[in-house]
Amino acid sequence: MQASVSNLRSVADVKLAVALYTQLDNLHAPRFANRRLLLPCITFLVTGVRRKSGLHWETCFTYDVKADGLQDLLVTTEDKLIQFSHSRPSRQRFLLVRPWNHHDLGLSDFSDDMQTVPGSPLDDLSWGHPKEVGLVDIESQPQALRLIARLGQPFGALLLAQQRGEEYKRIASDHDIIARVKDVSAIRDMSNVRTVEIL
Numbered sequence: 001m002q003a004s005v006s007n008l009r010s011v012a013d014v015k016l017a018v019a020l021y022t023q024l025d026n027l028h029a030p031r032f033a034n035r036r037l038l039l040p041c042i043t044f045l046v047t048g049v050r051r052k053s054g055l056h057w058e059t060c061f062t063y064d065v066k067a068d069g070l071q072d073l074l075v076t077t078e079d080k081l082i083q084f085s086h087s088r089p090s091r092q093r094f095l096l097v098r099p100w101n102h103h104d105l106g107l108s109d110f111s112d113d114m115q116t117v118p119g120s121p122l123d124d125l126s127w128g129h130p131k132e133v134g135l136v137d138i139e140s141q142p143q144a145l146r147l148i149a150r151l152g153q154p155f156g157a158l159l160l161a162q163q164r165g166e167e168y169k170r171i172a173s174d175h176d177i178i179a180r181v182k183d184v185s186a187i188r189d190m191s192n193v194r195t196v197e198i199l
Contacts, residue, residue: 016187017144023193024147027100036167037198039099042151042190044070044179046094046159048085060174065159067096069189071182075159076174093162094171096179097196098155106146152184160196169199 027040048066052074062076066085084090157179160168181189 013187014141014144016191017148018141020187020191020193021105021144021147023191024100025102025105027102027193027195029102030099035199038195039097039198040195041097041099041158041193043192043194043196044068044096044098044157044189045192046096049081049090049094050083050085051081065096067179069181069186070096071180073177073179075171075177077159077171078174079171081161081171095160095162095168095196096157096177097160098151098157098179100193104147104150106143106150148184148187148190151190152181154178154180160198163199167197167199 024042028038030037030039032038044067046065046067048064050064052062052064059078060076061078061080062074063081063083064072065075066072081094082090082092155178157177159171159173159177161171163169183189
């Protein structure tokens with residue numbers, strides 16, 4: 001993690017990192033309302049779905065899925081998905097989402113007894129909330145850079161299909177969908193933060 005943070009100090013736009021940190025810090029916990037799950041997450045628009053020939057069984061289909069900001073991945077599901085690409089767009093919108101968790105901000109929890117080991121790579125990183133974006137500099141905002149480094153790690157994603165308006169349905173997968181961002185320094189690809197309504 002230390003090397004990743006060090007690299008980000010020179011390539012990341014720290015103001016964008018702090019703005020993303022603040023957005024995520026302000027999200028509410030997931031909750032149910034009117035028989036719907038309101039899920040805070042980072043969303044990635046799916047730009048292509050193509051069925052893989054030879055990689056399906058009687059009840060399951062495997063798809064090559066492309067999404068803005070993410071490396072291509074395979075999804076195996078019992079659902080028959082609409083195939084589309086940039087040249088043949090779909091009227092139905094699909095999203096890959098990273099469900100949000102406040103622990104990813106790296107803030108200590110009062111219920112946790114975890115402490116930084118003296119002399120460890122994490123020892124010099126300050127914890128707490130970021131300062132005003134106008135006062136940001138690389139040395140004073142390590143928690144935002146740590147967040148970006150964390151977001152660069154593989155994560156368990158959900159594939160959602162748009163239903164009506166801004167309502168989405170989860171597409172069940174036979175295996176965990178493990179996604180990864182293409183470029184950890186491309187903070188704009190990770191900054192579509194919202195709460196999605198799932199039926």
